[in-house]
Amino acid sequence: MNEKREAPIGVFDSGVGGLTVAREIMRNLPTERIVYFGDTARVPYGNKSRESVLRFSRQIVRFLQTEQVKAIVVACNTASAYALDTIQQELTIPIIGVVKPGARVAAEATRNKRIGVIGTAGTIGTNIYTDYIKKINPEITVLGKACPLFVPLVEEGWLKDPVTVEVASRYLKDLQDQEIDTLVLGCTHYPLLRSMIGEIMGESVTLVNPAYETALSLKRLLEERELNRPKPKEEEEFPYRFYVSDLAEKFTEFANFILPYDVSMTQKIDIEKY
Numbered sequence: 001m002n003e004k005r006e007a008p009i010g011v012f013d014s015g016v017g018g019l020t021v022a023r024e025i026m027r028n029l030p031t032e033r034i035v036y037f038g039d040t041a042r043v044p045y046g047n048k049s050r051e052s053v054l055r056f057s058r059q060i061v062r063f064l065q066t067e068q069v070k071a072i073v074v075a076c077n078t079a080s081a082y083a084l085d086t087i088q089q090e091l092t093i094p095i096i097g098v099v100k101p102g103a104r105v106a107a108e109a110t111r112n113k114r115i116g117v118i119g120t121a122g123t124i125g126t127n128i129y130t131d132y133i134k135k136i137n138p139e140i141t142v143l144g145k146a147c148p149l150f151v152p153l154v155e156e157g158w159l160k161d162p163v164t165v166e167v168a169s170r171y172l173k174d175l176q177d178q179e180i181d182t183l184v185l186g187c188t189h190y191p192l193l194r195s196m197i198g199e200i201m202g203e204s205v206t207l208v209n210p211a212y213e214t215a216l217s218l219k220r221l222l223e224e225r226e227l228n229r230p231k232p233k234e235e236e237e238f239p240y241r242f243y244v245s246d247l248a249e250k251f252t253e254f255a256n257f258i259l260p261y262d263v264s265m266t267q268k269i270d271i272e273k274y
């Protein structure tokens with residue numbers, strides 16, 4: 001029996017947004033253990049430099065390795081865009097991000113070859129979705145739009161508020177005019193605005209949630225490497241552990257709002273030590 005199969009999966013994000021990815025992993029890989037880290041002291045990553053996001057990501061990866069994780073999911077589009085390629089070369093365990101799975105599904109979904117991508121200023125500025133999508137099919141036109149106000153609105157819990165509808169309508173207007181038929185929710189917070197974005201864009205636009213696709217990619221990867229965890233004989237009491245760099249209680253509250261799991265405790269750690 002491969003003992004590594006029993007080890008947890010490390011999942012990290014700049015804060016709470018990556019919980020939408022953790023949620024898909026819980027739903028689609030129910031036997032796996034998870035160690036989640038949210039960098040709540042240094043969120044948002046979306047308006048920080050590549051150097052900072054890379055430094056933060058390296059520290060988090062070092063922390064997750066002390067938890068003996070068998071694989072890591074970068075559950076943050078901005079960190080996936082800025083840091084994944086570099087960290088991949090520095091690690092011996094598998095690490096995946098959210099961008100590639102999202103790009104692949106969007107390229108498969110579009111019929112008129114016009115895809116919109118919304119994300120943080122950092123993610124959109126790197127053009128990473130455009131690059132991946134065009135590698136799959138150079139004929140596809142990709143239109144990016146940074147939506148920096150979405151993250152604070154989601155964190156405020158204003159998911160259906162008229163203010164958020166107004167902001168979303170303004171951000172999405174350009175993409176509507178460009179006649180896209182597929183829209184990538186290229187930021188971990190945006191799946192929480194999915195129904196509103198869907199209403200604004202209309203039924204003819206397919207929304208792609210990279211979180212779901214990332215969970216499926218992780219499943220394939222673990223199976224290929226024989227790292228997937230078999231069903232435990234007895235149900236475990238605490239299969240998921242949560243760590244943050246600040247405001248543990250606030251995180252616990254948000255996590256209980258998002259996850260299909262009762263989070264009883266989040267531990268605060270000093271990430272600068274790693």
Ligand code: DGL
Nearest residue numbers: 014044045046077078188
């Ligand atoms: N998690 C980030 C992302 O997916 C959004 C929040 C932030 O800016 O840190 O890009």
